[in-house]
Amino acid sequence: MGLLVLKFGGTSVATIPAIENVANKVAAEIKNGHKVAVVVSAMAGVTNQLVAYCSEISQIFDQREYDAVVASGEQVTSGLLALALQKRGIPARSWMGWQVPITTDKVHGKARIQAIDSKTLKESVMSGDVAVIAGFQGITTDGRITTLGRGGSDTSAVAVAAALKADRCDIYTDVQGVYTADPRIVSHSRKIDKISYEEMLEMASVGAKVLQTRSVELAMKERVPVQVLSSFESAAGSDLPGTLVVDEDNIVEQEVVSGITHSRDEAKVTLRHLPDVPGVAAKVFSPLADAAINVDMIVQNLSPDHKNTDLTFTVPRADLPKTLEVLKAVSKELPGMRIESSADVAKISIIGIGMRSHVGVAQKMFRTLAEKGINIQVITTSEIKVSVLIPEAYTELAVRSLHTAYGLDDGS
C-alpha cells in the first residue's frame, strides 16, 4: 500500500473504450489499497489537430495563445477519466494545471515546471479521491496557461510524483518497457527489468523514444522510482511487469552494456578546407545556433595538407536543408570552404554504467563493426555511452551484431 502516480499517454486514452480500460487499471491499483494520482495526455491525434489549427492561421504565432489552444486536449481527457472512474464507484476529480497549481516559467510552448503546490492535491488524494491531472500544462505566475513541449506529460507525472512524495511513478505507454534494443530490429532483444537513471537518460537522448529526456532528468534529480509499462497488456498490480528506472545502487547485477540504440534522425555535414585559425568554429556554429539547429556529434581534424582543418558534425535530418542554407551564407566569409553532406547515416549507441569499471568496451564495439565491414564515420563518447555514425544501410546489421557481441540476446 502506497501512493502511486500513474501516467497514461495519448494512445492509452485515444477513445472512450481506451479510457475505460485506463479506468480499470486505476481501479485495480485502488483495490490493491494504493492511493492514486493519474496524469493524462490528450486523446491521440487531438494535439496534432489543435497545432494544425494554429498553423493554419499563422506560421509565426504567439506561443501564449498556442498554449491556451493546445492545453485544452488534456482538459478533456482528465474530465472524461474522472467520469469513467466515478462510474466504477471510485471518487475522482479532474485537476487542470492552473487548479493544482503547477507553476512554470514563462517559456511558453516548452515551459519548465518551477513548483507544484501539492497541499490541496495531497489532501484530496489522501482522503481517497483519485486526482486526475491534466498533463503537459501549467500556469505562469501571471496566470497564463503554459505547455511543457512534446512528451511533457511524462515530466508532469514525475513532477507530481516528486511533489506528492509518491512511492512510484508508473508511465503507461504502448510498449512493455525499455528493451535492450528495438524489438522490431532485434528479435532476441529483452525487456530490461531495472535500469539506472543515468543509462535511461542516455538512452532517451539517443533514440529510445520511450520517455521524454527531461522527465528522466527530473526523476534522477528527485530520486523518483519510475516504471515504464504497457497500458495494453498485463493487469495492473502484478509484480512490476515493466522496466523500473531507479538509482544505480538498487541494481544488483550490473550489465557492462545495458542496451543498444539507433537513430535514423541524423544527417552528417562535413566542411572541408577551413582555415586553421581561432574563431572558425564560432563562425560556423553561432549562425546554426541562431537558426535553432541542434548540432550533435562534432569532430575536427587537420586536413591531409596540414594547412586547413576539416569539420564534421551531425544535425537533425529534418533540419538539413535549413542547415545547408545557413552554411551557404557562412561560406561567403570563409572562401575556399567546401560543404559536403549526407542524410544517409545512422547513429548507433551502446549504453551501460558498467563501462566505467570495464576496459575494452568501446574497442569491442569497433572490432564488431569492423568484422562486419561497417565503416565508422564519426565517434563520440560519454562516461557511459559510445556513439558511432555509420552508413544507414548497415543499421540493422550493426544493432544485431552488437546485441550479440555484448551478450544481450535473449537466452544467451
Place this chain on the structure above:
Amino acid sequence: MGLLVLKFGGTSVATIPAIENVANKVAAEIKNGHKVAVVVSAMAGVTNQLVAYCSEISQIFDQREYDAVVASGEQVTSGLLALALQKRGIPARSWMGWQVPITTDKVHGKARIQAIDSKTLKESVMSGDVAVIAGFQGITTDGRITTLGRGGSDTSAVAVAAALKADRCDIYTDVQGVYTADPRIVSHSRKIDKISYEEMLEMASVGAKVLQTRSVELAMKERVPVQVLSSFESAAGSDLPGTLVVDEDNIVEQEVVSGITHSRDEAKVTLRHLPDVPGVAAKVFSPLADAAINVDMIVQNLSPDHKNTDLTFTVPRADLPKTLEVLKAVSKELPGMRIESSADVAKISIIGIGMRSHVGVAQKMFRTLAEKGINIQVITTSEIKVSVLIPEAYTELAVRSLHTAYGLDDGS
C-alpha cells in the same frame, strides 16, 4: 467611438476561414475607433462531440466533470481568434472564464453568473488589446469550471458588456436579425429594426431561437443595448444592420403587434374525469416537476357532467413519452382518470407592447383564425403576448394569416 462587446456563435467560428472572417469584422470595428471585447462559442459541432464523449461513458455524470470537458471547446476558439487578430497586427489575448474571473454559482451545467471581476479585463481592453473571452464558462468560488447551459455564450456576452459598461453588445449569428415571423414560412416577413427587451424576452421564450432567454433577461435588468446581426453578411461598422434590442422608451413608433412566433416543440395532454377536489392539480404536477418536465400552457374546466374537471396542459414534445409514464403512475391514485395526448399541435403567439394600450388585439387573433377554419385548443395570455395551441397542420396558414392581419407584411 465606444466600447463594444461582440459575440460570435458556433457557426460563425466553425472553421479556420470562418474565424478569419470574424477577425476581419473585429478589425473593422477597431478601425472605426472602437475598443472591443469579443465573446466566442466553441467551433460548431465540437460541444456536441464533447457531450457525446461524456454520455458514452455514462448517462448519469458528475456535472463538474462534464463542465470541465465541455468548456474546453470555447478555450480553443478564444486562443485561435486571438492568433487571427494578431496576424492582422491587432494586439489581442484570450481570456478563459477563470482568468477574468467570471464567477458563477455552483449549479454546474447551467450555472448563473454572479460576478465579473472586470478591473484587469477593462484595463486590458482600454489599453487597446482586444479581449477574446471564452463564452459559456465560468468558475465557482472554490475554483471549479462551470458552464452556463446551451446558448450560454449569449449570456456571457451580455454579462461582460454590463461589467465593462459597454456601449453595445452585438450578437453575431446566422440570421440577419429578429423577424416579424420566421422568413422560411412568411416570405413577406420583415426584419425588425428595434424591439423592446420585454418583447424580445417573450419572443425568445415562445420559439424565436435567436437569443438565449436568460441573456435577454440580463440585458433588460442591466439595460445593455443588444444588437442581433448576421456574421455572414454586411460589413461590420455599417449603421446598425441588425435588430436592436433596447428599452421601450427608445422605440418611437410602437407597433401593436411586433411579431408572430410559432413552436412545434409542444405536445398536449388532457386528463379527463379528475375529481373536482382540492389537491388534484398538485397530485398531477408535482411528479411531473420531480421528473424535470416543464409544463407550459395549463387550462382547467369543469367536465360536461359538472362533477369532475378536465385538465389540459402542454409539455415539450420530446418529453411526452416520459410524461405519459409519470401520469400512468399517477392514475393509480386517481381512479377513473382518462389520459389523452397529442403531439400533433403547434403554439402560435402574437407579441407586442402595444397590446397594453390597445383593445381588441386578442379578438382579432381569434377572428382571423376562425375565418380560416382553424380550431383553437388552448389559449394563454400575458400582458404583451397571446398564445394559442392549434392543430400542427395549420401552422403556416395561421402564421401567414396573422402576419397579414396585423399589418406586418413587407410593403403593407
